[in-house]
Amino acid sequence: MKYSLYFAPTSKDVPSEAEIISHKLMIRSGMIKQSSAGIYSWLPLGFNVLKKIEHIVRKEQEKAGAVELLMPTMQSADLWIKSGRYDDYGKEMLRIQDRSSRQMLYGPTNEELITEIFRSYINSYKDLPKNLFHIQWKFRDELRPRFGVMRGREFLMKDNYSFDLTFEEAKKSYNNMYRCYLKTFLKLGLTPIVLRAESGAIGGNLSHEFQILAKTGESTLYYDKELENIDPSKANIEKLQDYYAAVDDQHNPSECPINEKQLKISKGIEVGHIFYFGTKYSEKLSALVQTSDGKNVPVEMGSYGIGVSRLVGAIIEAFHDSKGIIWPDQVAPFYVSILNLNTKDLKCNQESEKMYSNLCNINIETLYDDRDIAAGSKFSDHDLIGIPYKIIIGPRDIKEGRVEIENRKTGKKNKLSIEEALNYIIKKSKDSQKL
Ligand code: P5A
Numbered sequence: 001m002k003y004s005l006y007f008a009p010t011s012k013d014v015p016s017e018a019e020i021i022s023h024k025l026m027i028r029s030g031m032i033k034q035s036s037a038g039i040y041s042w043l044p045l046g047f048n049v050l051k052k053i054e055h056i057v058r059k060e061q062e063k064a065g066a067v068e069l070l071m072p073t074m075q076s077a078d079l080w081i082k083s084g085r086y087d088d089y090g091k092e093m094l095r096i097q098d099r100s101s102r103q104m105l106y107g108p109t110n111e112e113l114i115t116e117i118f119r120s121y122i123n124s125y126k127d128l129p130k131n132l133f134h135i136q137w138k139f140r141d142e143l144r145p146r147f148g149v150m151r152g153r154e155f156l157m158k159d160n161y162s163f164d165l166t167f168e169e170a171k172k173s174y175n176n177m178y179r180c181y182l183k184t185f186l187k188l189g190l191t192p193i194v195l196r197a198e199s200g201a202i203g204g205n206l207s208h209e210f211q212i213l214a215k216t217g218e219s220t221l222y223y224d225k226e227l228e229n230i231d232p233s234k235a236n237i238e239k240l241q242d243y244y245a246a247v248d249d250q251h252n253p254s255e256c257p258i259n260e261k262q263l264k265i266s267k268g269i270e271v272g273h274i275f276y277f278g279t280k281y282s283e284k285l286s287a288l289v290q291t292s293d294g295k296n297v298p299v300e301m302g303s304y305g306i307g308v309s310r311l312v313g314a315i316i317e318a319f320h321d322s323k324g325i326i327w328p329d330q331v332a333p334f335y336v337s338i339l340n341l342n343t344k345d346l347k348c349n350q351e352s353e354k355m356y357s358n359l360c361n362i363n364i365e366t367l368y369d370d371r372d373i374a375a376g377s378k379f380s381d382h383d384l385i386g387i388p389y390k391i392i393i394g395p396r397d398i399k400e401g402r403v404e405i406e407n408r409k410t411g412k413k414n415k416l417s418i419e420e421a422l423n424y425i426i427k428k429s430k431d432s433q434k435l
Contacts, residue, residue, distance in 0.1 A: 001334070002356075003369040008045050010381050020216040022316035023148030025325050029384050031312075038145025038153030045385065046312065048333035050156065053311050054135055056187050056330065057158045064180035066131040066160050071113050073137050077103035079112035083284045092140045106139035111281050111303055114161045118299065119287040125165045128289065128299070129173060133160030135308060147216070149313045150269065156309040162302045165289060167278070170300035174206065174276045177304045181210050181272050182240060186232045188311065189328030190318060193223055193245045193268060206276035209247075211268035214317035218269065222251040225264040269314045274304040325386030326409050329432035334367040336425050337387045341375040341394040351403070351418060352393045358422055364429050383408070389428065391421055 009030040018024045026032050031046030042050055058068065077095070080086035086093075094106040107113065114132060122130065135158045145153045162173035178194075185192035190212045197209040211219060213228065223245040230240070244258045256263065281287070282298035289299050307314075319326045329335065336359065340352040349370075356368040367387060369378050375394075382390055392404040392413075403421045405414045416424060 001365075001367050003367060003371050006367065007043065008381075008385065009043070010384055018148065020147050020150070020313075020317070021320055022150065022216075022313040025316055025320060025384070026148055026313065029325060029386070032149065038142060038151070040149060040152065040154075045333045049312050049315075049327070049331055050309060052331040052333070053188065053308055053315075054156070054158070057184055057306055057308060058135065060180055060184040060187060061133050061158065061160060063183075064131075064176055066133040066180075068133055068135075069117075070134050071107070071110050071117070071136060073107055073139070075105050075107045075110075075113055077105055079116055079285065080105065083112050083115075083281055085112070092142065094139045094141050107136075108138055108140045109157075109303070109305070110134070110136075110159055111161065111301075112285065115281045115285045115287050115301070118161075118163055119282075119285060122163070122299075123288065124290050125292055128163060128165050129169060130163040131160060131173060131177075132163075133158060133304075147313065149309045151218075152309060155307065158306040158308055160304045162304070163287075164300045165291065165297070167300060170276060170278070170302060174274065174302050177274055177302070178208060179237060181274065181304070181306070182237050184306065185210060185212065185271065186235050186237075187330065188315065189232050189330060190271070190315065191227060191230045191232050191235065192240070192271070193221060193227060193243075194241065195221070195245055195247055196250065197247075197273065205278070208274050209270050210272035210274075211270050212314055212318060213266055214269050214314060215267055216269075216317055217267035219267065220248040220265065221268040222246045222248065222256070222263060222265055224258050224262055226262070228264070269310070269317065270307070271311055271314050272304075272306045274302065276302040320386075323380070324384035327386045327388060329388050329429075332365075332386070332388050334365045334387045335429055335432075336364060336389040336391060337367040337369060337382050337385075339369050339375070339378045339382060339390055339392045341378070341392065343370060343372045345395040345398075347398050348393055348395055351398050355391060355393065355403070355418065355422065359425065362426065364425060388432075389425060391425070 011028055014024045018027055030043050032040040032042055035041050077086055093108055096104045098104050137154055138157045139154050142151055142153055145151055164170040164173055182192055192210045195209045197207045224243040227243050278300055279298035287299050288296040290296055316325050338352050338355055340348050342348045359366040388408050390406040401417055402415050405421055
């Protein structure tokens with residue numbers, strides 16, 4: 001993509017309502033634009049990252065045996081009245097009347113709708129288990145939408161739902177999703193901290209939260225400080241589950257299995273939440289399945305959520321410096337940028353164009369900064385946007401056939417020949433695809 005044709009409205013100004021770094025950086029880098037409280041337009045850079053996260057989440061769901069479908073955002077109130085949640089959900093639910101005065105709502109979650117879909121087509125143990133997911137916008141009229149996309153009113157969630165015949169089978173599905181979530185967050189470059197959780201409005205009796213560490217998180221976590229030293233690309237899932245972690249109201253110093261030196265207290269952001277709730281919805285909505293001996297029993301269910309749009313903010317909270325965002329390779333909006341430092345220099349233009357088309361031909365996502373602006377502004381924009389590598393093409397070096405590569409994370413610069421630079425980026429990009 002040529003920057004001159006792209007739309008990344010970067011700015012130095014930060015709106016006063018942006019309290020936390022991820023919100024500030026998302027606005028400054030032109031990733032999102034607020035449309036009303038807690039509701040955002042996703043501008044090209046932001047949308048690009050959202051799609052990358054969605055893709056990783058989707059792949060892990062599929063690997064775990066979940067099947068994708070798409071349910072609507074608008075739902076009829078009928079099913080919610082039957083489940084009893086139409087009243088329970090209170091003011092968080094956005095209620096709308098259609099032209100025929102039918103009660104509708106913008107879905108805050110989909111337990112009712114998926115149970116109704118299941119009920120309509122499946123009625124035998126022979127068709128179990130099933131695990132269905134979708135990635136769809138939700139609306140919750142939060143009392144205090146804040147922190148940008150972290151606590152939005154409209155937000156993108158991956159939610160899936162498991163259906164099993166027995167409690168034992170349902171627990172297997174739950175454990176399968178538990179592992180799938182650990183893998184998903186590790187794939188995103190994050191170290192998840194798992195906590196036993198209250199199941200709240202979703203109901204049920206078994207629930208875990210997945211948090212990632214961030215100073216601006218809303219939960220207070222007590223955890224083994226070893227968790228901070230884990231490299232997500234090398235983490236061992238079995239071991240990850242053994243570390244001590246608890247939220248503040250669950251942490252009891254007299255029962256804590258690790259000593260004070262190992263224990264750390266810090267803030268976390270909830271990026272995922274899973275629930276087993278048995279027959280809570282299937283009973284009320286008559287989702288029955290026939291057992292092998294001919295009995296009809298309500299199907300056993302669980303639901304599992306990942307805050308896809310929240311993750312964009314959460315990843316920035318975890319990866320940034322004073323200059324801007326530092327995207328992990330796998331979710332970066334582009335893999336490499338080319339900074340043409342002088343668009344009036346013939347050689348700079350020729351070599352930048354050549355480099356750009358070479359990278360495009362091998363499908364490496366490249367943002368070519370061909371704008372006629374000061375070199376300093378290009379550097380600050382690209383540092384802000386956080387693309388993993390810069391290829392810097394300046395008049396002096398290019399005369400001698402050299403370019404400079406800069407690593408956004410380490411700040412390390414390397415002068416290389418044009419061919420070496422291309423090979424370097426190809427190698428790095430291949431390595432990152434293995435993650
Ligand atoms: C599980 C899937 C549920 O809704 N029903 C379907 C269950 N769980 S949850 O914990 O309430 O939400 C799942 C994840 O969605 C994210 N999330 C939000 N993200 C941004 N803004 C919000 N207002 C918001 N509310 C929830 C969280 O990551 C949460 O873990």
